[in-house]
């Protein structure tokens with residue numbers, strides 16, 4: 245996958261600046277294989293849309309080159325790139341019916357009337373809007389408009405589809421349903437998709453790989469499970485899923501693990517060495533809430549006490565906010581097995597495996 | 607106002623008996639009206655209210671020039687006779703003696719068009735027609751035909767002005783809607799500044815610019831493009847009217863266009879190109895159709911304003927640049943022929959309604975957007 249001769253889309257050392265001063269995308273290197281569903285995930289203003297626009301041809305990179313199918317695309321105008329795109333606000337043409345919207349890319353390609361009609365109908369059927377062809381976009385619900393936009397981006401059989409927060413405007417239920425549908429269509433026709441979102445659960449459920457953006461830099465590019473379980477830096481750890489942090493200083497390093505003295509003499513934690521390199525370095529430890537066990541008899545190294553600050557009953561589990569080693573935002577999820585009978589103010593014994601604690605940058 | 611254009615009751619209150627008797631006159635049989643008509647006229651002139659009679663005279667003059675002096679002279683003779691208490695035995699002879707025009711049947715025929723409380727004469731006048739003796743509609747004499755020509759010119763000028771405004775306004779509105787805020791604000795000021803300046807100032811500024819010894823001619827001569835005696839006449843003719851009106855009405859085109867263009871998302875042009883359309887195609891198929899509501903609103907506004915415009919054409923139009931609005935103002939203020947004024951106005955209104963209706967048929971009034 246990292247072999248550039250194989251990659252279908254390749255960003256090579258891309259920099260982008262709008263004003264000639266601030267780089268909004270910095271040294272972006274990204275390889276996307278054919279048929280892959282890659283998501284760019286990141287907070288607002290992190291450069292996701294900019295990256296997508298460079299790929300679609302509406303912005304030019306300040307430095308670097310983008311390759312599509314091994315060919316550099318900087319000289320190809322947007323209308324010849326054969327890249328479908330679903331815009332954030334759908335950009336359906338309000339003066340055309342659904343059918344006309346879908347026929348537009350085919351007409352400009354001078355495809356015959358009958359062929360056009362067939363393809364339009366097929367695309368509409370694909371998004372289950374077969375009977376809505378004669379309506380105008382304004383006569384459709386948000387979800388239907390979204391599906392029309394999707395169908396329009398696919399109807400001319402592009403090499404690649406880009407989607408910029410296509411579900412941003414939909415409510416939660418519809419969004420989940422559409423996530424499933426888009427994923428389904430992707431699986432069925434095997435097209436390469438570059439997807440932008442700032443909703444992490446959306447990214448996790450849909451993607452083959454996720455590129456986490458922050459401040460114009462890709463922080464980590466991995467599959468969803470690796471991203472969640474093995475974040476490589478503290479931004480990714482905090483951005484994806486829920487995360488407990490403890491700050492300290494590296495005391496000792498052995499191969500793949502290290503020992504960290506917590507600040508204010510709260511004790512020593514044995515952790516995986518991920519993003520630290522030398523003794524004496526400051527580090528932030530990251531532990532997922534579900535990897536913390538309570539009331540364990542295990543008296544290993546990573547055993548601490550925590551005072552219950554708040555309990556929230558959530559049905560299948562109880563969410564406990566604890567004060568652990570000076571961090572009073574320490575979250576633990578207790579499965580509701582009926583045996584949990586502590587109150588706020590009680591003290592719990594906590595422990596975790598050293599493989600579940602990651603020593604990251606600060 | 608509209609009633610005015612058909613109202614003929616004033617004169618009927620002045621000469622009720624005369625007209626009553628007049629209606630009994632059999633024009634086939636007798637060359638002149640019967641004695642009773644002369645008698646009624648005599649009495650109504652003798653005892654009628656002077657001011658009312660004066661007003662009626664103005665009206666009578668519209669139907670045939672000469673009425674005014676005829677009645678005035680006759681009145682004097684009648685008043686004299688009444689003062690001396692010398693009522694004539696034969697009114698007909700008396701009147702004919704007072705002025706031999708009373709023996710001329712054409713005057714009596716002209717009276718025929720006034721005997722009813724309503725008249726359509728003003729409307730016919732407004733399109734260069736009048737009544738003949740038998741009350742048939744005929745063309746005005748050649749040298750009195752001005753209105754049909756003016757109507758056509760008004761339409762022509764309005765259409766030209768609308769088209770020019772569209773051609774000039776579209777790119778400006780497009781820039782306004784798409785430039786970065788800093789520049790578009792500045793441009794907006796340039797659009798609005800003349801809008802806030804007095805109409806008269808702008809019109810006279812155009813005279814300064816366009817006249818034979820004006821700025822434009824001066825520059826062209828200075829550049830050697832024109833010879834000194836080849837200066838173009840750009841003002842006091844139709845060209846002047848067109849140029850000045852286009853400039854003055856331009857904001858009315860730009861503003862509705864702008865308000866429509868502003869809300870067309872920029873992503874539409876991008877989407878069209880992304881789907882494979884070249885920029886020109888994207889503009890033609892995706893952008894332009896979405897500006898139709900703005901073009902229609904601006905077009906309708908400019909056309910309607912242009913068709914009734916009068917200050918500017920009056921000032922820069924010279925003789926052949928005069929539009930119908932000028933005539934309306936002329937009759938309203940100078941000749942005081944309010945019947946004709948009202949008829950011209952009513953026809954103008956009719957035009958607008960027809961235009962509006964046509965427009966609604968073609969474009970649909972719901973599509974209009976003013977902002």
Ligand SMILES: Nc1ncnc2c1ncn2[C@@H]1O[C@H](COP(=O)(O)OP(=O)(O)OP(=O)(O)O)[C@@H](O)[C@H]1O
Pocket residue numbers: 262263268286287288289290291292293294295442
């Ligand atoms: N046309 C532009 N001119 C100047 N700066 C721009 C322009 N478009 C974006 N930016 C800046 O570039 C940075 C990245 O913007 P971008 O739109 O790529 O963010 P994003 O990751 O898509 O954010 P969001 O999730 O809010 O859509 C931002 O700081 C933004 O202010």
Ligand SMILES: [Mg+2]
Pocket residue numbers: 292293294408
């Ligand atoms: Mg964005």
